[in-house]
Amino acid sequence: MTDTPFDPRQVLDLVADLLPVLLPDAELDPAGPIVKLRWSRGGLVSSAEVGLTELVDRCRQQPNHLWPRTVDDWLRAVVAEIGIATDEHLYGAVADRQRVTLRPQGWTASYDSVLAGLSVPFGRYFEIVFGIQSGPDWHRLTQVRRVMHGLHLPGSPSGLELTLNGLNGLVLQAVPGTPYQRFVRPGDQTVGLALVDHEQLLPGGGKGRGSVLALPSTNQLVVCPVDRKQDMQARLDEFARWVAKEHADAADPCSPGVYWLVGELLAELPVDLDRSPAVTLPKALKTSAWRRFRNR
Structure with a gap:
């Protein structure tokens, strides 16, 4: 008996089933694979294309009976990210408020979140963790929210350079x-x-x-x-x-x-x-x- 080959389309089918419930204004593009997000709050209207590779890879490493919960948790986390991203816009230009902080190596991996954080190693002992400063609060920046803010685009300011300048x-x-x-x-x-x-x-x-x-x-x-x-x-x-x-x-x-x-x-x-x-x-x-x- 051989194991059934992993088929990413099964994961995308789960995303398609849950999107109308959790993100009714979103659209799935299986060719990406990406989810096209659209959201609004007050006078703010925004959109972003969020890749599903991270979610598919997570499911690839799990038995398929866990996939529905994994997809549900991931989409709910994206919903929460939309709220955080919207609040961050209330404090002005998000790109100018990028900041980074130094943490012990492994801090990001131990952070309780289904969404990947944005960090890079610094030597053997530390890692540089990216975030957004909003008033007195500092929010750890995830890969998903980075895309929502357009910080992945060429020409976007570097959070590391902004911090070092400060x-x-x-x-x-x-x-x-x-x-x-x-x-x-x-x-x-x-x-x-x-x-x-x-x-x-x-x-x-x-x-x-x-x-x-x-x-x-x-x-x-x-x-x-x-x-x-x-x-x-x-x-x-x-x-x-x-x-x-x-x-x-x-x-x-x-x-x-x-x-x-x-x-x-x-x-x-x-x-x-x-x-x-x-x-x-x-x-x-x-x-x-x-x-x-x-x-x-």
Whole structure:
């Protein structure tokens, strides 16, 4: 006995059955395959063509008895996206309010949504997540809503560039009672992205023995100086404890990790707050080998 070959037309038939119920103004184009959306609220009238490849691929990986629920959930999520997209238009030009934020690697995959989010990896530890700023709210941008807003079209502004341009005015501030400094803007989820542009915002950050960094919340990037060999263990143990508390208390946490930036390398330092010492230092930070890094 052989398995029945997957036929995407069966998925499209389910879409055709549910569209009149969930999206009565939409039209299915099986050749795309796409759904042509049309919606209006108040004086706003808009349209978009949303591809069904993501939905078909999702069904391809499931037994066919799950397809009706999968298609239903996907279409309901698109209905919800229409509401979000409409609200976002109320705050003005959506393209100009694109922003990105830095999150730990895997954050998007763990997000509870049937619609794919828009994100790209940044190194081993982080990912850049795209969103739309609407007043005080930040909405994670999905692939579907990106198309609804026309942000996929050539010539559309880049959310990454818009965000980095907005960080140009950041100035390192002292953290009271500590030797640390930080970029911080309360309530601004884009500040952690300063790590992406550290060559401009922290031009000396990777020189010598480098710097130890942390992003306990999305609205701050904290720098612990690496300038004395004798007390680096005690200093970094205290830094790790400070980062852990900031992360636990943050309204929008990012990462509890402690990272070493040296040259072009960003490495996470092992941290175990239940042991002493709490931070495992690389050899270059606890022996005379650091002098070779300083003289580069």
